[in-house]
Amino acid sequence: MTATLKNLEGQDDASILREIQAALNGLKFGSVEITVHNGQVVQIERKEKFRLPAPSNKIN
Template identity: 80%
Template sequence: MTATEKKSNNLDDAQVLREIKNALNGLKFGSVEIAVHNGQVVQIERKEKFRLVTANQ
């Protein structure tokens, strides 16, 4: 798993919301976690789950 660091100096609310929307985009099963520190979003984490279906099912 990789992490992408983005400069967050004074991101406005619209930019933060765009990042959250990007994390949700295309997500079928999983979660998006938003970490807040001192009233500011400091991290957005996306966890995606894949279900493998066998030929017998």
Template identity: 65%
Template sequence: MTATLAAAEADAEANLLREIASQLRGLRFGSVEITVHNGQVVQVERKEKFRINAPTGK
């Protein structure tokens, strides 16, 4: 593997990790799903839930 190819792969991995961290940032309730095909990450999906507290007026 050439040094240029290794550097490009390291950059791609660093970008992927930054994107995953970005999706986790600020997430209070929910999930982050990472989809892998043939050993490669192909999709990062964020599902966020918002909890609504209804007033209890008895």
């Protein structure tokens, strides 16, 4: 449900790895997508899914 776009042009490898680590930090369900153009990481997108508890089917 959360999408974060990061523009990473001009950053060094260590900075890019820190951004990837930050995107993965705390992620339980979801994905991290890394976009590369011409051999350079240009975007990191984090998609997080939240699991809701199953509804109780109580009959009153």
